[in-house]
Amino acid sequence: MxxxxxxxxxxxxxxxxxxxxxxxxxxxxxxxxxxxxxxxPPGPGTDTGRAAATPAADARTAVPAPAPTPPATASVAASARTSPSATAAATTAAAAAARPSATGTGRPVSATAALAGRIRPQTRYRGVATSYDAGDGDGACLYGPADDLMVAAMNTTDYESAQACGAYVLVRTSGGASVTVRIVNECPSPCTPGQLDLSTQAFAKLADLSAGRIPITWELVSPRTVGTLSVRYKTGSSRYWCAIQVIGHRNPVARLETRTAGGWRRLPRADYNYFLAEDGGGCGGAIRITDIYGEQLTVDGIALRPDAVQATRVQFAAH
Incomplete structure (x- = not known):
């Protein structure tokens, strides 16, 4: 090529x-x-084109629509199945509300027991002790039968129209034997001032029952082993007349008051150890109890139920 x-x-x-x-x-x-x-990008008004252009990631981060509210009957049934503790708590609260409530007033307590009668703390009394068959432990203070028969009857002078009722006294002999007894009865004449007539069970802690009569000294005490106090309305009590008794108190009770529309009303104490509201004033309402040291406990919720011992959750301080 x-x-x-x-x-x-x-x-x-x-x-x-x-x-x-x-x-x-x-x-x-x-x-x-x-x-x-x-x-x-499409022009304005083309919604279909904009939706098609939205990234998938936006669908993952969007807020989901709220779930439909379940029917009320379903939620109630679920609560009943899953909340047995709520039912138990409601039952406990209702039971607590049915029990009497009690509080202290915060009033200063006197160490000198300014409200005491003849029997005063830190004072030693001399007298003699005799014995009697206390039976079931009841007596002039009308507390009723007692499981603990370490009890005694106070001579009329020191009984002082039931002011000695419920007091705890420590009894000693010259030989050093001792026993603590609760006053539940009155020892009328020939009992003399200073004399205690002890249950045979209590006397036996000090001497042989054959001794019959022994010299003693005794003094007021405030034992720490006492439970909470109780309140009782006397048989026949109503909103027109009532008599109120305090039981199981650590220290002697000096006053009892009921709350009326006009304020607190002090009730007189009968020699059978009940405080009387002869016109019904305050019967069935709040009660304020004061011991010989001036400590006050206000108790509410005591039903007006005659001859029923109603426990509280409080007690006077030990001294």
Whole structure:
């Protein structure tokens, strides 16, 4: 092949390559244009196009719609199944509300027992001890039968119209024997001032029963082993007349008051150890009890139920 023919063949190949490359470039350009047209954002008002363009990530972070509220009957049933403790708590609260409540008034307590009668703390009394058959432990103070027969009857002078009722006294002999007894009875004449008539069980702690009569000293005490006090309305009590008794008190009771529309009313004490509201004033309401040291306890919720011993949750302080 001549040189001229060779050159013409080379030029022809270059033209075919250029046409082919141009066609490829044209096709690429058309594809880009089509892509730009289809990817361009739609105009206003085309909601369907905007929703289609939202990324999937937005769907994951969107706030879910609230779940439908279950029917009331279903929620009540679920509570009943899953909250037995709530039912128990409600039952306990109702029982507590049914019990008498009691509080202290915060009144300053006197160490000198300014409200005491003849029997005063930190005072030693001299007398004699005798004995009697105490039976079931009841007596003039009308506390009723007692399980503990370490009890005694106080001479009329020191009994002081039932002010000695419920007092605890420590009795000693010259030989060093001792016993603590609770006053539940009155020892009339011929008992003399200072004399204690002890139950046979208590007397036996000091001497042989055959001794009959022994010299003693005794003094008021405030034992720490006493439980909470109770309140009782006397048989026949109503909202028109009532008599109220305090039982199981650590220290002698000096006063009892009932709350009336006009305020606190102090009741007189009968020699059979009940405080009387002869016109019914305050019967069935709150009661305020004061011991010889001036400590006051206010008790509420005592039902007007005659001859029923109703426990409280409080007690006077020990001295």
């Amino acid at each position: 001549s040189m001229r023919a060779t050159r013409r063949a080379a030029r022809s190949r270059r033209r075919r390559i250029g046409l082919t490359g141009g066609a490829v470039l044209a096709l690429v350009a058309v594809g880009v244009l089509v892509h730009l047209v289809t990817a361009s």
